[in-house]
Amino acid sequence: MKVLKVILAWALVGIPLAFGISQTLAKVTALFG
């Protein structure tokens, strides 16, 4: 249960952050690639 709580908490912040990073990387790759 404790581990699940930690995973959920990290997912709540990690998923939006990963989305933001992937959007920026896609933009950068498209422009420089």
Next chain:
Amino acid sequence: MSWLDRDRTIAPPGFNRWLIPPAALAVHLCIGQAYATSVYKTALVAHFDASLVQVGVIFSIAIVMLGLSAAIMGTWVDTNGPRKAMFVAALFWSGGFLIGSLGIFSNQLWLVYVGYGFIGGIGLGIGYISPVSTLIKWFPDRPGLATGMAIMGFGGGALIASPVSTALLGFYDPNSGAANWVASGDSVGKLFLTLAVIYLAYMMFGAFTIKVPAADWVPAGFDASKVRVKALVTSNHVSAKNAIRTRQFWLLWVVLFCNVTAGIGILEQAAPMIQDFFRQSDGNSLVSAAVAGGFVGLLSLANMGGRFAWSATSDKTGRKNIYMVYLGVGTVLYVLLALVGSSTTALYVVLAFIIISFYGGGFATAPAYLRDLFGTFQVGAIHGRLLTAWSAAGIAGPLIVNSFLDAQGAPGALTAAAYQPALLTMVGLLVVGFVANLFVRPVHTDFHEPEKPLVGAQAKKAHA
């Protein structure tokens, strides 16, 4: 509001400390939106029929309020604990968006100044410092890693807010498919309302997840007495009131001011600067506006990544040494940028990337440096006071760069040579910061707290 007090948030035995970084990140990812205001800047200019400067004032007020509220409210944050601080920060930050949206809907720019700038800015300041001292207490073995994780969120917030805001503006504006589309004021108002709700929910998640460790808690397997004694890492404590009387505080203030001023100089001018550096004799640049936009995104990643990577590295190298790198190597990189940066775009991009990663690293390593010098007692409050260096740098950096560039010629016609005076001025600033860091020594025992510092309600009584 006693249910938000520090004493009511003490973690029970067996609490997993890895719940604390996501709680801190939840707050920093939300307030990091402050770096994504450019998404709707043009829309606000059109909506209010105002100048860029008039709309830019919204952001300036928010940053000034960040520094002021962090400095003024720091002791309150340390005394009342992170839950109450995050709760209050959430109310101010989302309240700022709500009042800002009212200003947009009613076409009153001053209301946006009051809402997003003034009230939201207070939320920024309290939110920025609220999890710092708690993280340091939960991670006595890796304070740089812990604060790096949270402060990385401030850099990452813009990476999320930027694409989400663009998508929402398109969703709310029926004309979003038109050529040369500029979002309507109505859609920006609705965006503000949406962000207010999302940020309130996220920051409340942070507030209700965070807990402070019990006074006698230490991480499993961690024995403070077995940690190698480092000259600059104290086991004593200095109050915020005493800290600002020490030479060390003001040396660090100068270090942060110089590091941030130099970084902001590039960040603020990033898109036009790369185009100007590769402007050909016919006046056209080898770098298109679209590529310049991608370059800005790359710098955002450097800013965010540097906050985590360099701050975590400082746990191994020591804080003073890592600032030697930020400022010393930064000086060399700035000189290279000024003198040979225009030779190839690859070299330019690599130099700027590393410089901005140092800029982010400087921010994220500061709380751990303060903890080393002043202990954990009121490190949040001391950090708040140190952030006034950020506010000052936010004014000085753009002023230095823009003043030099104004004297060199008109925007759109500048070349790499036009940037040399500004960049070499930044080199001078970095040298000043490097020397200031060299002078940092352990804090004199006269400033130490006489006995074991009080926490929570005890500290509140003591300060009353």
